[in-house]
Amino acid sequence: MSNRMNNLLEDLKWRGLLAQTTDEKALAEALKKPITLYVGFDPTAPSIHVGNLVVLFVLRRFQLAGHNPLPLVGGATGLVGDPSGKNEERTLNTTDVVAQWVDRIKTQLSKFMDFESKTNPAVMVNNLDWTAPMSAIEFLRDIGKHFSVNQMLNKDSVSTRLEKDGISYTEFSYQVLQSMDYLELYRRYNCTLQIGGSDQWGNITAGLDLIRRVEAGSAHALTVPLLTKADGTKFGKTAGGSVWLDPEMTSPYAFFQYWLNSDDKDVINFLKVFSFKTRQEIEALEKTHSENPGAREAHRELARELTTLVHSADISARVEVAAKALFGQADLAELDEQTLASALAELPRTQVKNGDEIPTWVDLLAATGVVDSKSAARRIVKEGGAYLNNEKISGEDFRLEKSHFLCGKYAVLRKGKRDLAAVELI
Template sequence: MNALLEDLTWRGLLANSTDPRALEAQLDEGPVTFYVGFDPTGPSLHIGHLVQLLTARRLQAAGHRPLILVGGATGLIGDPKASGERVMNSKEVVAGWVSRLREQSSQFVSFEGENAARMVNNLDWASSISAIDFLRDIGKYFPVNRMLDREIVKSRLESGISFTEFSYVLLQSMDYLELFRRYGCRLQTGGSDQWGNITAGVELVRRASGEHVHALATPLLLKSDGTKFGKTEGGGVWLDPAMTSAYALHQFFLNAEDSKVIEYLKAMSFRSREEIMDLEQQTLSSPHRRAAQHALADDVTDLVHGEIARRHAEEAARAVFGSAELARLDEPTLAAVMAEIKAVEIDPTDGHGPAVVSALVASGVVASKSAARRAIEEGGAYLNNVKVTDIDQTIEPEDLLAGRYAVLRRGKHTIGAVRVNR
């Protein structure tokens, strides 16, 4: 098997391909121009997109040429989703998101060298085609019965689907045909949830040009309960540091399940097979050390935010759990930590700072004031990593981190925080 395809298979990144033997032969012939696309349906890419970008990076490292497409046109329409019709965002909003996604995605592939990546926007060609030409040149290749047979369409027929969303597949398929004509693109990659759209593009190229092109899809990363990896109580895990900080990203991956962490490492780390197999053995023999989780968290945070931000995140985690000085954290890092811990607002009382007992309860560290007093009496309560010995202690201005935060802890692992109103 082709070395690249063999590696993708070992890493669990090859869920589907249109014609494995033909694709292997194409890759063996020499550098292939391929593309992966992202719709600007929000202000940031997320972890699912990261898998696609890192797959593109693997293909580029093997000598192939990436086209990174940001869908300025398709983002105005929106791929149909099972839950119902998408909200149409304004052209100005989508244009802003296009700029942000272009910047985010550009850090994961190289734009230099013989196989330099190229950034493309499908609005560049979609905006210049008339409705008549679109129907004549693209629409004529799409049998309606085949479109009605798509799973997402069938699931929406009863509740209703607009012609706009119904036609999305034509617009995305046109991207492949256009990139084939402009750049000789012969491979599209994407997630397995996009397989219907991807193969429709392959078919359009064949029907319109008589040429055979290829597609491969990576599987969706799932948690052990079958839900999507990358979803949290607060929403998605984003690549934008303003939406998911380096600290939050690092903590997210540190909490990966033992049963899935090696799968995630294979997909999102560039460690060698030998290193990953060693980490797999460590997970089996010494799961409490969480060696694979630390490797995963370090690697992904380095890729997304850089090594310096990752080191700050690690320092913050040590500080929160009492192994480093909280006062040494800079304000942006501290604010990220407080957001992740979910610091709650609390008011001063009677001209003094809030009582530590009240703060322990408000932050969720203990369930009641009696439990808070008991934790203090037993020597297990901490304010900013300093043991609390007085049940009547209050949080005064000099105790506050960055002039407004306080970290509460019971024992080694139960953490909470408050933000004191002034």
């Protein structure tokens, strides 16, 4: 076990996951024995997204190395709003909504941690538990007194906002709340390490100061770099927005595709960050990839591992089969109904009643939602980007006929190269 622990920081470095730490030597020393550490996730949406996975995976790596992870859901901080990395004030969500999101996010986080471990089980915590019962007077006297406004103003998250559109007292207070969390976890669990994205540095070190002042204790901070892509665009975003873990928000099919379509220049880096493969395994994939990038073995492995972890092995296999069939490696007409049905299961769809008049090509495209409006559908058809069962169709007024429905039931619509939808005859 101590060997795993010794290697942890080295491994994180190799994966490009270390941005800043407080006193790395002292941290390395501390990590020789199991410690307790935490990462916070604020409920700012009904689901976490792939961007959140970076640091969540780091937390899991610590657990695998024998440390005690505390995934924290920000039931309290989510009500306030972190100014870090945001250049404008957010609108507050209602307490009901945030409470719902807390529950959903807890469920998601649970998938990535081992709560049953005999030696170092994860413990889920929610900062609302210790924040809600506190009175304003207590907060100001016991916590607020330890903060210097001068220092608070100097934090990046605050000063950039002061230069731009300003900041409310609510968001200004965020760092105090987060510091309080660290102090509380230090007291309850002897938690001595907080990790987070690099934009969290200011909030984390504020917590270290608080622990030192109140408990004369010493603790550590470790931040993970912001993940960047080779082409400079934001990681984890697609045309439709963020890539979420919730299958209702991002279908497993789309999730798998997101990874499969990674830029060649990014794929090895993504494997380092988002897989639990060993260094040897990743280096082997790197070799395979550079020898034959067109085969995209590394991409496939990445997509499989993540989809399996986030959804399931079964779903991962299903969407991969679906992708193969739908991308023309197989003749759609030759698929049996079972395969076709499962291939189409994860796609957006529309239904047509058997016997009713079948809508025009443009109407169908719009109805499935692969395009936003009929105007958009017309545009796509005009530009030659609309396909039926893998064949280009160019007439706006074209209508499907019974014979177009494979197995008498399904028609596969496609916009562009990879945006698919299904029409089901019922």
